[in-house]
Each structure stands twice: as C-alpha cells, then as structure tokens.
Amino acid sequence: MQTIHEITDEILRAEGGYVNDPDDPGGATNHGVTIHTMRRLGLDLDGDGRVTARDVKKLTRKKAGEIFQEHYFRGPRIDALPEPLQASVYDMYVNSGSNAVKILQGLLRNMGFDIARDGVIGPQTIRVSFAAYAEAEAFIVDAYGIARRNYYYAIADRRKASRKYARRRDGGKGGWITRAEAFMDPHYHLSDSEHRKRTAKWG
16 A cells, blocks of 8 residues: 555646646646645745745645645545545545545445535544445445546536546547546546547537
8 A cells, every 4th residue: 555655746746847727726836736725824935925826836846745745635634534545535635625525425425325525524424434445345446536537527517628637639538537547447447439428528
C-alpha cells in the first residue's frame, strides 16, 4: 500500500505547475493549490497584505504537498477511511473538495446503507465505509472510481467549458477521465470507442 507521501507526490505530478485557465472556476492554481485555498489559509507569500496570483506563482511544490496532507487528507479525515479507499478519495478531494466525500456517500447509499450525503467524514461515514468495505472488498474501490468518472462526465454534460478536461481535442480521454481510471482496475476502464460514444452528444 502506498504511503501518504507517495500518494501526495503522484498528485503533485498530476496537477503540474502554475496555470490560470479562465474556464477553471478554481482560478489561478499552482501545484494544484488554488488562489481560493491560499486566501482561505492566509498565504500572503510576498508580504504585500494581499493574496494574489503573484503569491500563487511563488508557492513551492513542497509547501503544496504540506497543504494537501494537512488540509485535504488529515483535515477532512480521509485517513480514517478503509486504507484501500484513501488514495482515490484523497486525489479526488484535491481535485474537487468535499464532492469527493459526497461521491463516496452516494455510493454507500446505492449499496443500501443509510447515510447522509453531506460531504463530511464523521463517525457515521467512517463506520459505514468499513461495513461496506467488509461487504464488498473486491469491488468497492473500483466502484468509487466508476462513480468518480461518472461525476466528471456529468459536469461536462452540464458545462460546455469543462468538456476539455474530460475529452481531448482529438476526442480521446481527457485528464479528468484518465485520472479517475488511474485508481481503477484496467478491466473497468472505458475503451476509446466507449469514451467517444459517451461524449458524442457534446458535438
């Protein structure tokens, strides 16, 4: 099983460096840390009394990793989930905040467990996650990955500007989809033709 440091390193590689994509609601981002997160944490790195894109550019990879581990792994209590689920939920939390937990809770509800879908990992979510893992150890990690992939496709269905994250210009799988599938058994990956069929309605 990967350590938290190894998972964090993979997340940092996937996130890349500084970007400020107008189609990304996260705004200016560096190593996956958004300007909104830096403002929430008060990270005024240039000491001018404001947190701006200039501060985002100054963020180091090491500091970004520390932020992820403290505020996206231990803070939301992902470390309290069954260990095999932690990597994918952690990666999704970096990518989409509490939606990562709502996806898990939605999966647990679909499995028949009575659980609130509130995006918070509390005692109920921890207890039910372990019960679900004990019941479906062989497929729950893949099921979470599939639910995550469906979430990405659904965003792109609703928001035209987000489609470039789910589908490349050549029609192949975009970063969102390959990222979700990275945590799934290859047996559950969509083929290129299945992906193209799923996204054909986007034009």
